[in-house]
Amino acid sequence: MQVESFFEWLGQALGSVIRFIVEVLSGLFNTLTSAGGNFVEGLSQALGMDTSVISIIALVIGLMLLYSAVRAFMRASVIVGVIWLMLGLWVLSWVIH
Known part of the structure; x- marks a missing residue:
C-alpha cells in the first residue's frame, strides 16, 4: 500500500510539473502571437496597406x-x-x- 501511494504522489507531482510547463509555454506563445499581430496591424495602419x-x-x-x-x-x-x-x-x- 505504501508503494502505491508513493507512485501515485510521484505521478501527480510529475503531472503538475508538466502542466505548469505547458501553461507557461502556452502563455508565452500567446503573448508572442499577440505582439506579432499588433505589430503587423500597427505597421499596416501606418502605411495604409x-x-x-x-x-x-x-x-x-x-x-x-x-x-x-x-x-x-x-x-x-x-x-x-x-x-x-x-x-x-x-x-x-x-x-x-
Missing part, C-alpha cells in the same frame, strides 16, 4: 529592392541604382495606398 500575407511579402520585396538600389549607388553604379530604385518604388506603390 492591407494586413494580408501577400501585402507583407510585397512590402519586404520592395524594401529589399530599395536596399539593392542604395548598395548600387554606394558602388557608384548609377544606372543599376536607378533601375533598382524604380523597381522598388513600383512594388511599394502597389502595397501602400
Whole structure:
C-alpha cells in the first residue's frame, strides 16, 4: 500500500510539473502571437496597406529592392541604382495606398 501511494504522489507531482510547463509555454506563445499581430496591424495602419500575407511579402520585396538600389549607388553604379530604385518604388506603390 505504501508503494502505491508513493507512485501515485510521484505521478501527480510529475503531472503538475508538466502542466505548469505547458501553461507557461502556452502563455508565452500567446503573448508572442499577440505582439506579432499588433505589430503587423500597427505597421499596416501606418502605411495604409492591407494586413494580408501577400501585402507583407510585397512590402519586404520592395524594401529589399530599395536596399539593392542604395548598395548600387554606394558602388557608384548609377544606372543599376536607378533601375533598382524604380523597381522598388513600383512594388511599394502597389502595397501602400
